Amino acid sequence: MTTEVRLEEAQKTFERLERAVAQVIVGQEPVVRSTLIALLCRGNVLLEGVPGLGKTLLVRTLAHALGLRFSRIQFTPDLMPADILGTNIIGESGGARRFEFSRGPIFAHIVLADEINRATPKTQSALLEAMEERTVSVGGTTYLLEEPFIVLATQNPIEMQGTYPLPEAQVDRFLLKVNVPFPSLDELVRITTLNTESSAIVFPSAVASADDVLAARTVVHQIPVALGLRQFAGRLVLATHPDSADAPETVRNYVEYGASPRAAIALVRAAKAHAFLSGQVHVRPADVEAMFLPALQHRIILNFRGEAEGVTPSSILAEVWRKVPVA
């Protein structure tokens, strides 16, 4: 199959996928797109929003539309790593007893880590290997996670009591962080209608398969990014560092640590996927702009002054975007 054919098919597949998700999820198009981008980029998404915004519904709908296995893990303070990864148990086979690995909920294509910040750091870190390496190591044995694999973690930005903020190292492993906005009035009306006038939510049938996702990943990987745009992405990331010569004043004043090199990788990869979903075959500055905030906002660590004055990473990144020219 030629690349041209694969390109057209992949783009059509994801167009169908977006339409299928939109039948269930009212609004939230940026969130849906960010999720698909992470899926195409072999990344993970951190969804931040108050409860009841349809985060779980989004993940379930996406799993149904893709015909993939879906699992949901509700993180609690007493959740143990084995509860996520699985554990070895004694089993009998042919009259002999031996340890067998019982797979945890992490072994799925789409994993929803609901309220991930409620679990202890030990349990949170159990996800690190799965998110980055796509493997799980238990009892000296490493198990491969089946592709496509994606972790969609949610956290509540308001209720902070009894939570364990994600360590920076783990946050950095999320390709994107998406703020789930509150729906508008029209969207609320439609949500109400969908959930009250029908007996149950009807999830869409599968419009794509795991193979389609993997094929699309190949196409996205081949989308060219101009060297100038890669340099632009690098300058954007460097500008988030307070000791950088190109850093704007807000960065110097309120940022403790800037974005990591992984941020630049995430930005370029996400821009590729965004271009693909936009029907393009090359990355545009608009793609970089669209992915700039989701790819970097969770990688900026504010200093005490920034925290005290209530400065948000998004406002700082907006300033960075204004100050750094494309060419």
Next chain:
Amino acid sequence: MLSADLFVRLERRARRVRGASWAATAGAAAAILAFAALLATALWAPASAPVARTALAVVPAAAAVLAYILGRRPRPPLPVLLLAVDERLGLEARLSALYELTQHPGPAAFAARIAADLERLAPHWGRGIPVGRRPLALTAAGALLLVAGFALVPRLGSLPSPTDAPPSQAAALASESAAAEPSDVPLEPEGGRADDLGEPSSRTAALPGRSTALRDILAELRPLGGASGSPSTSRAESEPEDAGLRRDLERLSERLDRAPSPLDEAEKETLRTYVAETSPERQSEVDDAVAASDLDALRQTIHQLLAEAAPGDTIESGSSVSHLAPEAGPSASAEGEPSSRPAPLTPPEPGSELAGAGTLGDGSALPPGSTSSEPPPVFESSEVGVLPVSPPSVLGESGAYSEYLTLGVPVEPPQAGETAPGDVAFNFDQIDSVLSGRDVPDGAVDTIRAYFERITEENP
């Protein structure tokens, strides 16, 4: 179809644009400096105005050419350039992506689609090369200064300079007079006279107001000369004619001395013409002698006529002129030039040889026949005029030609110890009498008097 060498052409164009940008910047900066130099020169060193004018034209051009060459040399970073072109042309990084695909070949379908998009958009590549605002602003400023500078050049050109400015006030007047109308009465015969007048060229250049005043005086004289004929001009025109008549009369006298015989018609006409021109009161006497064919009477009459012109023999010695004008008149004659120049205004230095009129002011010898031991004759106002020099001079193969001496304006030699060398004291009463004796129009007399008063202000 996009040209295969699109990127090469864009790179070349970018280099040209950068070279032009550098050239504009350097040229404008140089123009600013040159303009400043021009202004400074005009204010403080007018003598260097030609150099500044040349610099105003040459320096910016040279700087621009050099900057263009330097600006074209380095190759621009193509990815950055292409992204800038994309930005300017609204291509959404298509050009950059296409270049990326040429450098790191990817799916052909991608390149074909991007190229098709570019063809559809059909951008004007030339407008995509970024040009900074600063070079444009500097170019505008430089061009403005150049225009202003060259507009200023004619004004500066009127300032004297070592090459085109006269060395003295009198010479300036002479050149202006010569420019206004061809005149055989230059006011300054010798460049060295500037020193005598105490007017170095730099000083003259620093006194434009004075030059303007003298120029105004000359301007007043021009219409007078043009309307009724300048006395000096009419006199100068008649001088060669008189000299020719006199030579004819001398030849006639010699012929009668050599071979006494009756006069033919041509000789009679010569004699009548001479008498009519010089001594009309003796016309009847001459006519009677001619009619009677009295050769002795004719010879005597001719000798008397020639003798009446004898004072010129005294004048042609130059001694009289040396008293009044010890330098210019005789020096011109000594060089064998037909001289109708006015007398110089500088008296001899007290105690110098010039006071006795033995030599000329420039050290040249006096004309033949003059005697340094002779006391300087003093001319009355009635004696002024143009006097022929006799015998005629012979210059190479050109043959004989006439020389004339012009009596100068009388001045009073300063008393020894009262004035410094080179100072001039004028007797305006004498000047008026001399001018009236020369048939100078009344209006011109006042103007000439103003001239002398003007130059006297500089040499009180």
